[in-house]
Amino acid sequence: MSEVKYSKEHEWIKLDGEEAIIGITKHATEMLGDIVFAELPEKGSHVDKDGTAGVVESTKAASDVYTPVSGEVIDTNQMIVDDPSKINEDPEESAWFFKLKIKDKSEMDSLMNKEEYEKFAKETSA
Amino acid sequence: MSIKKTSLNNLHNKYGAKLVEFAGYQMPIQYKDGIIQEHKYTRSHSGIFDVSHMGQLFISGGDDLTNELEKIFPADLKKLKTNQSKYSFLMNNKGGIQDDLIITKTSDGFLIILNAACKYNDYEVIKSKLDNQYKLNLDESLSLIALQGPEAKNVLNKVIPGCDSLKFMNGNNYVYKNEKVYITRSGYTGEDGFEISIKNSDAETFVESLIENGSKLIGLGARDTLRMEAGLCLYGNDLDNDTSPIEANLKWAIPKSRIETEFVGSEVLKNQFQSGVKKLRVGIKPDSKVIARGNTKIYNDKNQEIGKVTSGTFGPSVEHPIAMGYVDNSYSTVNTKIFLEVRGKKIPANICNLPFYKKNYVKGQINV
Numbered sequence: 001m002s003e004v005k006y007s008k009e010h011e012w013i014k015l016d017g018e019e020a021i022i023g024i025t026k027h028a029t030e031m032l033g034d035i036v037f038a039e040l041p042e043k044g045s046h047v048d049k050d051g052t053a054g055v056v057e058s059t060k061a062a063s064d065v066y067t068p069v070s071g072e073v074i075d076t077n078q079m080i081v082d083d084p085s086k087i088n089e090d091p092e093e094s095a096w097f098f099k100l101k102i103k104d105k106s107e108m109d110s111l112m113n114k115e116e117y118e119k120f121a122k123e124t125s126a
Numbered sequence: 127m128s129i130k131k132t133s134l135n136n137l138h139n140k141y142g143a144k145l146v147e148f149a150g151y152q153m154p155i156q157y158k159d160g161i162i163q164e165h166k167y168t169r170s171h172s173g174i175f176d177v178s179h180m181g182q183l184f185i186s187g188g189d190d191l192t193n194e195l196e197k198i199f200p201a202d203l204k205k206l207k208t209n210q211s212k213y214s215f216l217m218n219n220k221g222g223i224q225d226d227l228i229i230t231k232t233s234d235g236f237l238i239i240l241n242a243a244c245k246y247n248d249y250e251v252i253k254s255k256l257d258n259q260y261k262l263n264l265d266e267s268l269s270l271i272a273l274q275g276p277e278a279k280n281v282l283n284k285v286i287p288g289c290d291s292l293k294f295m296n297g298n299n300y301v302y303k304n305e306k307v308y309i310t311r312s313g314y315t316g317e318d319g320f321e322i323s324i325k326n327s328d329a330e331t332f333v334e335s336l337i338e339n340g341s342k343l344i345g346l347g348a349r350d351t352l353r354m355e356a357g358l359c360l361y362g363n364d365l366d367n368d369t370s371p372i373e374a375n376l377k378w379a380i381p382k383s384r385i386e387t388e389f390v391g392s393e394v395l396k397n398q399f400q401s402g403v404k405k406l407r408v409g410i411k412p413d414s415k416v417i418a419r420g421n422t423k424i425y426n427d428k429n430q431e432i433g434k435v436t437s438g439t440f441g442p443s444v445e446h447p448i449a450m451g452y453v454d455n456s457y458s459t460v461n462t463k464i465f466l467e468v469r470g471k472k473i474p475a476n477i478c479n480l481p482f483y484k485k486n487y488v489k490g491q492i493n494v
Contacts, residue, residue: 033347034162036440037417037447039469055469057417059161059351059439 004092005108006117007068009050012092015108020069023096024056024087027121033058035087040076040098047073047100049107054097056087069107071100132178133269133326137333141343148346149242151179156345164348165442168315169483172275173344174336181245182268182323183252186235187261195236198255199229200371200389202381206231211295211310213379216248221370221394224251226361230297230310235260237308239270239321241361255390269329273336274319274344274352281339282309282320285332289320303328314349316356316483354448355441357409357480363420364407364436364450372398373452375407375480405433406458409480410449410466416473417447418466424453425465425472432457435466441482448482449475 004014010028014021029035037057047053047067054065076098080087087095112120130151138145143154154176156164167173185191192203201214211230215223225244230237240248249264256262273282279290286300289309297310305325313319324332337343350360359365365374372380372395385392385399412418422435438449449466457464460479465472 033156034160036162036442037415039416057440059165059442060155060347062417062419 003113005068005111005113006120007066007111008120009066009068010121011066011068011097013068013108013111015102015105018101018105019074020071020100020102021096022053022067022098022100024065024091025117025121026091027125029088029091031125032056032063033060035084037062038080038084038087038097040081041067041073043073043076045073047071056084065097067098067100068111069100069102070104071102073098074101075099130179132176133329134176134178134271134333137330137343138176143343143345146346149179151242153179154343154345156347157343159342161345161347161351162442164342164344165351167342168275168317168344168348168352169443170276172273172277172281172319172341173315173348174333174341175272175274175344175346175349176269176333177272177321178269178326178329179242180270181238181240181242181248182265182270183238183240183245183249184232184235184263184265185238185252185256185260186232188259191235191260194256194260195229196384196387196389198252198390200380200384200392200395201229202383203229203231203236205383208233209297211297211312213376215371215376215379216244216251217370217389217391217395218367219391219394220368221372221391221398222367223361223365223369223371223374224248224367226359226365226376228310228312232308237323243362267326268323269326271322271324271329271333271336272313272315272319273322273341274313274315274317275341276318277340278317278319281336281341282322284339285335286322292320294318302332307332314356314358315352316358316481317352350437351439351442354437354439354450355443355481355483357450357482359407359450360437369452370395370398370403373403373405373407402455404455405452406455407436407450407452408458409478409482410435410438410451410464410475411478411482412447412449412466412473412475414473415447416466416468418449418468418473418475422449422451423467424451425467426457427463427465429465429472432464444482450480453477 053067142158433453435451
């Protein structure tokens, strides 16, 4: 299993061969507060790097979820649609959002590693 | 302009508040527990709200004050007994709402509680309409604390004994630490509760003693979800200068005795009472889990635009998305099917009764 990478839009992505699992970071959930709604991309659809691939809503506001890489949606996590509070509980493991069959691994290169992301998150929320 | 802080600012920080700017004040949007837990704690126990940013306007002086104020507000102030409160409006000449407010008759005049964002303008408007003949004091030496929820009466009674005998929409003077406090039984959550007007220098110890007796600080985030479930309007969202109390479905707040009399905006209101209104505020319940926020467009089944949402969220106690908004009057009947445009899709919803959450005011006592 390769390392986890992070986007400036606060998504994490874990790559396993040509399959990527994508979710939002713990830092993102802390900024959003209690999540009460999640909308995921349709299975079989194609999403483009940095394009919208879902929505999360807290009691306060709606936020788009972006995909850090391009690919075909091969699976989505119905659990977070049925119970969006799971995203606050376990955002970086069981409450993943969608899986992609990715096209171009080099799209991963521009993303941040854990250390870089933590620094970025700290600076942008200050 | 520098951002103002209320006298509870240190407490907000101590209890881990996330602070935001609201109407020129640094206010807590939530504390550590988060909006949903805070909302539910208010419904099951009690919550403390710092509403010190709201205006506390005291007006006194002159025998004609009641008559003069009735030329401004559409409330039956002559019938108001000392310490009794009424919900009313400051309107413009077109019948649009400049602010919604609570007027209480005091021993020497009236106390009017104003929305934070409107208070300085309200002060100027009221002062000029009264021709500078009366004493107006927008008292910023006082804090305003709301205590809301089924346990509010028990918690407050331990700190200020005797206040549990107050009736809904009534107030009285009490003593806390040898200082006068003014308490009304009222609120903005759909629960039983109180609003306590207290000297700034006593506010912090007072709130700490409420916390010691089991209550918790609640932020503006939960205040918003609580009031929406209770079907109550937020000025600036659900009420504005272009909307009349009749259109806002608040005509219950305009007594019959005042309809034929004169006050600011009375011509328009009289006309609307007789001929009806084009748009009306309604409750909206989406069929699915999708949340429709303020400014969401509303359509009929023929894809014609018929109105817009003014407030919407997920209701933590009703466990479903809720909204309110204005629709063309012909679509305002309960159970009318409508469609909400959210992210380009038309989401089915129904017009429904307000409130979403049934009120829980003091049992065995008089409700308004």
